[in-house]
Amino acid sequence: MNITWRLAWRNLWRHWRRTWLTVGAMVFCNMLLIFLISVQLGSYQMMIDNSLGAFTGHLQLQHEGFDEEQRIRQSMPAVAERARQVQELLGAEAVAARGIAYALASSEERSFGIQVTGVEPEREPRVSTLPGLLREGRYLSGADGEIVVGALLARNLRVAPGDEITILGSGRDGSFAAAIATVVGIVDSGIPDLDRALAQVSLPWFQTVFSMGDHGHSVVVRLPNLEQVPLAVTTLQALRAEHPELVVLDWDQLQPGLRQAIRSDMASAWVMYGVLILLVAFSVLNTQLMSVLERTREFGVMLALGVSPGRLARLVGLETALLAALGLGLGVLLGALLALYLQQAGFTFPGMEEMNARFNLPERIYPPVTLASLLWGPLTVFLGALLAAVYPALRLFGLQPVAAMRAT
Amino acid sequence: MSAIVCQDLCKTFEQGEQRIIGLDRVSLSIEAGELLCLSGPSGSGKTTLLNAMGGLDTPDSGSITLGGRRIDQLSRGALADLRLREIGFVFQAYNLIPVLSARENVEFVMQVQGLAPALRRERAAGVLTEVGLAGLEERRPAEMSGGQQQRVAVARAIASEPQLVLADEPTANLDSQSATQLMDLFQALNRNRNVTFVLATHDPRVMAYARRLVRMEDGRVIDDVAQQPSGRPSVGRPSVGRPSVGSEG
Ligand SMILES: Nc1ncnc2c1ncn2[C@@H]1O[C@H](COP(=O)(O)OP(=O)(O)OP(=O)(O)O)[C@@H](O)[C@H]1O
Numbered sequence: 038m039n040i041t042w043r044l045a046w047r048n049l050w051r052h053w054r055r056t057w058l059t060v061g062a063m064v065f066c067n068m069l070l071i072f073l074i075s076v077q078l079g080s081y082q083m084m085i086d087n088s089l090g091a092f093t094g095h096l097q098l099q100h101e102g103f104d105e106e107q108r109i110r111q112s113m114p115a116v117a118e119r120a121r122q123v124q125e126l127l128g129a130e131a132v133a134a135r136g137i138a139y140a141l142a143s144s145e146e147r148s149f150g151i152q153v154t155g156v157e158p159e160r161e162p163r164v165s166t167l168p169g170l171l172r173e174g175r176y177l178s179g180a181d182g183e184i185v186v187g188a189l190l191a192r193n194l195r196v197a198p199g200d201e202i203t204i205l206g207s208g209r210d211g212s213f214a215a216a217i218a219t220v221v222g223i224v225d226s227g228i229p230d231l232d233r234a235l236a237q238v239s240l241p242w243f244q245t246v247f248s249m250g251d252h253g254h255s256v257v258v259r260l261p262n263l264e265q266v267p268l269a270v271t272t273l274q275a276l277r278a279e280h281p282e283l284v285v286l287d288w289d290q291l292q293p294g295l296r297q298a299i300r301s302d303m304a305s306a307w308v309m310y311g312v313l314i315l316l317v318a319f320s321v322l323n324t325q326l327m328s329v330l331e332r333t334r335e336f337g338v339m340l341a342l343g344v345s346p347g348r349l350a351r352l353v354g355l356e357t358a359l360l361a362a363l364g365l366g367l368g369v370l371l372g373a374l375l376a377l378y379l380q381q382a383g384f385t386f387p388g389m390e391e392m393n394a395r396f397n398l399p400e401r402i403y404p405p406v407t408l409a410s411l412l413w414g415p416l417t418v419f420l421g422a423l424l425a426a427v428y429p430a431l432r433l434f435g436l437q438p439v440a441a442m443r444a445t
Numbered sequence: 446m447s448a449i450v451c452q453d454l455c456k457t458f459e460q461g462e463q464r465i466i467g468l469d470r471v472s473l474s475i476e477a478g479e480l481l482c483l484s485g486p487s488g489s490g491k492t493t494l495l496n497a498m499g500g501l502d503t504p505d506s507g508s509i510t511l512g513g514r515r516i517d518q519l520s521r522g523a524l525a526d527l528r529l530r531e532i533g534f535v536f537q538a539y540n541l542i543p544v545l546s547a548r549e550n551v552e553f554v555m556q557v558q559g560l561a562p563a564l565r566r567e568r569a570a571g572v573l574t575e576v577g578l579a580g581l582e583e584r585r586p587a588e589m590s591g592g593q594q595q596r597v598a599v600a601r602a603i604a605s606e607p608q609l610v611l612a613d614e615p616t617a618n619l620d621s622q623s624a625t626q627l628m629d630l631f632q633a634l635n636r637n638r639n640v641t642f643v644l645a646t647h648d649p650r651v652m653a654y655a656r657r658l659v660r661m662e663d664g665r666v667i668d669d670v671a672q673q674p675s676g677r678p679s680v681g682r683p684s685v686g687r688p689s690v691g692s693e694g
Pocket residue numbers: 458459460465466467485486487488489490491492493494647
C-alpha cells in the first residue's frame with residue numbers, strides 16, 4: 038500500500054471513537070435513506086401498476102383525436118384484427134380491443150349517463166383488473182345482451198344481477214342505437230369515478246348495437262413493467278406507415294396526472310432527504326475540521342519540509358473519502374439486508390391497510406430492491422461528505438509553516 | 446563557492462502595536478562544508494535567521510543567496526520546492542509523523558520528492574543504518590526515545606542527499622548522552638559527506654562541535670569566530686553507522 042494511503046488510513050484511527058461515531062451517523066443515514074427510498078419507489082410502482090392495471094393499460098392504439106374528443110366516429114376499422122397484429126408485433130400476451138360509446142342507461146325507475154365499453158370477454162381480464170373485482174354475479178360470457186356494471190351505477194339504477202337495463206344512444210353512422218341488456222355482474226373497483234359510469238358488454242354485440250361494423254376505438258396493451266413501454270411504443274409506430282390516422286399513446290399520455298403526482302411527491306421527499314444528508318455532511322465537516330485543527334503543528338512540519346499545501350489537502354480529502362467509503366460500504370450492506378428483508382416480508386404502516394383496502398391496493402408494500410433504491414441515497418451521502426471536506430482542506434492553503442509549527 | 450550568503454537581512458515582526466526586531470542588518474557568508482553554530486540568548490534572532498536561510502520565511506529586506514541562487518524573492522511554491530529538494534531540516538522535537546514508522550517517515554518525504562518505490566526503500570534502509578537505527582525501522586515515534594526520534598529526523602533530512610542541513614535546537618529535548626550521540630552523527634555526516642550544517646542552539650554541548658561560532662544578540666551578529674571543535678576528540682574519523690554511534694538503540 039502506498040504511504041499516503043497508509044498515512045490517511047492510520048490518521049483516521051487516531052481518534053477511533055470519533056471516527057466510528059461519524060461512520061455510524063453515515064451508516065444510520067444511509068440505512069434510513071435506503072429504507073425510505075425503497076418504500077417510496079415501491080409505493081410509486083404500486084400506484085402506477087394499480088391505476089394503469091385498472092383500465093387504461095400501459096399503452097393504447099387509438100384513432101387520432103379520440104383520447105381528447107371521445108367521438109364515436111373516431112374509430113379504427115378491423116379493431117380485433119388490429120389487436121392480434123399488435124399482439125404479434127410486441128410478442129405480448131395482454132392485448133385487447135375495445136369500443137367505447139356514451140349512452141343513457143335506464144332501469145325501471147331511473148336513468149343515468151354511462152360509458153358503454155365493448156370488450157373481448159376472454160381477453161379483457163388480461164389487460165384490466167376490473168373483471169377480477171366483481172362483487173356480485175359473473176363476468177361477461179361473450180353472449181349478446183349481457184352487461185356488467187359498476188357498483189355505484191348499480192346502486193343508482195337500483196339494479197341487481199338478473200335485472201334489465203335499457204341502453205339508448207346513437208350509432209357510429211348517426212342512427213338511433215337502442216338495446217336491452219341483462220345485468221350479469223357488478224364490479225366494485227373502489228374508484229368512485231369508475232364505479233359510477235362503468236358498463237361493459239361484449240365487443241361484437243357493442244358493434245351491432247352502435248352500428249360499428251368491425252370498428253372499435255382502442256387496442257389496449259398491458260406490459261410486464263414500465264421499462265418496456267418506450268420500446269413497445271417505438272415498435273408500434275411502425276403501424277402508422279399503413280394507418281397514418283392511428284396514434285400510439287403511452288401511460289403518461291393516457292393518465293397525465295399520474296406522473297405529475299409522483300413528481301411532486303418526490304420533490305417533497307427529496308427536501309427531507311436533503312436535510313438528512315446535510316446533517317450528516319455537517320457531522321463530517323465537524324470531524325474533519327477538528328482533525329485538521331489538532332494537527333496544525335504536524336502539518337506545519339510537513340509544510341516546512343516542502344510538502345505542498347495541495348498535497349496535504351489531498352491527504353485530508355483521502356482521509357474523508359476513506360471515512361465516507363466506510364459509511365457507504367457498511368450503510369449499503371446493512372441497508373441492502375434491510376431492503377431484502379422488506380422485499381420478502383412486506384411493509385405496512387399504521388392506517389395503511391385500511392386505506393389501501395379502500396382503494397383496492399394490496400395491504401402491504403413489498404418494496405422491490407433495485408440498484409437505484411440502494412445506491413442513490415448512500416452515494417449522495419458520500420458526495421456530501423466529500424464536499425464537507427473542502428472547507429477543512431482549504432484551510433491548509435492558508436497555513437504558514439513557521440506559524441503552524443509554533444502552534445500548540 | 447559559498448553555500449549561503451546573507452546580505453543586510455532585516456526582519457521585523459508586528460505584534461499588536463509593538464514592532465519587534467527579528468533581524469537587524471545581518472550579513473553572513475557560509476562556506477560549503479562548514480559546521481556552524483548560531484548561538485545567543487533567547488529572542489536574539491537565531492530561529493528567524495535560520496528560517497530565512499531555509500526559505501521558511503522571507504526577510505523584509507536584504508538578499509539571501511543559496512548555492513549561487515537568490516531565494517529571497519521566490520514564490521511560496523518555489524520555496525517549498527527548494528526546501529523539499531535542496532535543504533534538510535531538523536527541528537526541535539516532535540517533528541515526525543506519529544502514525545508512520547521510522548522507515549515510512551523517511552520514505553514519505555522521498556515519495557513527495559517523486560522517487561521510485563524501490564529506490565526509496567533502499568535509501569531509507571541505508572540512511573537509517575547510517576544514523577544507527579538498523580533494526581528499529583518499523584517502530585513508530587512513540588515507541589522510540591527522544592534521541593532515536595531525532596535521529597529519524599536526521600535520516601529524513603539527509604535521505605535526499607541535500608548539501609545543506611539546517612537544525613533549530615535539535616538537542617533541546619535530549620538528555621546529555623543522546624545529545625552527544627546526535628552531534629557525533631552531525632559531525633560524521635559533515636566530515637564524510639561534506640554536508641554543510643547550520644545549527645541554532647543554546648546548548649554548549651552543541652557549540653563544542655562547531656568549527657565556527659556565530660553569536661547573535663537583538664537580531665545582530667555580534668561575534669563570529671572560527672574554533673577548533675572540541676566535542677569529541679577528532680582522532681581518526683569516527684565512522685558512522687557503527688555501534689559506536691547508534692549503541693543506544
Ligand atoms: N512570528 C512572530 N511574531 C512576532 N514576533 C516574533 C515572531 N517570531 C519571532 N519573533 C520575535 O523575534 C525575535 C527573535 O525571535 P527568534 O525566534 O528568532 O529568537 P531565537 O534566538 O530563536 O530565540 P530562542 O532561543 O528562544 O529560540 C524575538 O523577540 C521573538 O519574540
